[in-house]
Amino acid sequence: xxxxxxxxxxxxxxxxxxxxxxxxxxxxxxxxxxxxxxxxxxxxxxxxxxxxxxxxxxxxxxxxxxxxxxxxxxxxxxxxxxxxxxxxxxxxxxxxxxxxxxxxxxxxxxxxxxxxxxxxxxxxxxxxxxxxxxxxxxxxxxxxxxxxxxxxxxxxxxxxxxxxxxxxxxxxxxxxx
Numbered sequence: 001x002x003x004x005x006x007x008x009x010x011x012x013x014x015x016x017x018x019x020x021x022x023x024x025x026x027x028x029x030x031x032x033x034x035x036x037x038x039x040x041x042x043x044x045x046x047x048x049x050x051x052x053x054x055x056x057x058x059x060x061x062x063x064x065x066x067x068x069x070x071x072x073x074x075x076x077x078x079x080x081x082x083x084x085x086x087x088x089x090x091x092x093x094x095x096x097x098x099x100x101x102x103x104x105x106x107x108x109x110x111x112x113x114x115x116x117x118x119x120x121x122x123x124x125x126x127x128x129x130x131x132x133x134x135x136x137x138x139x140x141x142x143x144x145x146x147x148x149x150x151x152x153x154x155x156x157x158x159x160x161x162x163x164x165x166x167x168x169x170x171x172x173x174x175x176x177x
Contacts, residue, residue, distance in 0.1 A: 095154050098161040103168065110157040117150045 098104050121143060129139040 091155060091158050094158040094161055098158060101161075104161055104164055107157060107160065110153060113153050114150065117146055117153065121146050121150075 098106070124139055124142045124146065128142055129135050131138060
């Protein structure tokens with residue numbers, strides 16, 4: 001057993017990693033960029049919106065050449081009305097709609113979290129509101145915090161429901177015909 005813990009001389013030396021300097025890395029990068037520029041000039045002109053040389057890389061990226069800047073048009077047949085322009089109103093409509101949609105099932109967090117928050121709001125009135133002198137202030141403060149928590153919970157669930165609606169619109173209903 002003592003032999004296993006002794007240092008052995010016949011083991012190979014641990015190779016030391018080669019440290020690359022910043023100048024070496026910069027030189028490799030410049031060579032790669034010049035190689036790409038030569039390859040692009042041999043293949044002909046680059047498509048519209050792409051950089052033509054090393055100096056054009058940053059301006060092309062800032063101009064949004066690789067991502068669409070124009071928002072997508074709504075699907076045909078859906079005319080936006082005045083209230084659809086307000087995101088909060090649309091979100092409240094989704095919250096109500098998700099409760100009456102038979103294709104959608106609420107997550108467990110929302111199934112148990114929403115009633116728990118509503119019970120806490122009611123208990124808040126009885127316990128914090130009954131405290132003398134500052135009870136009304138603490139009750140209102142706790143009510144605001146619980147209301148924001150309830151809104152966030154329902155907002156997350158509405159976002160999930162919206163994703164399900166987009167999926168169903170794209171792939172159609174799954175399951176029995």
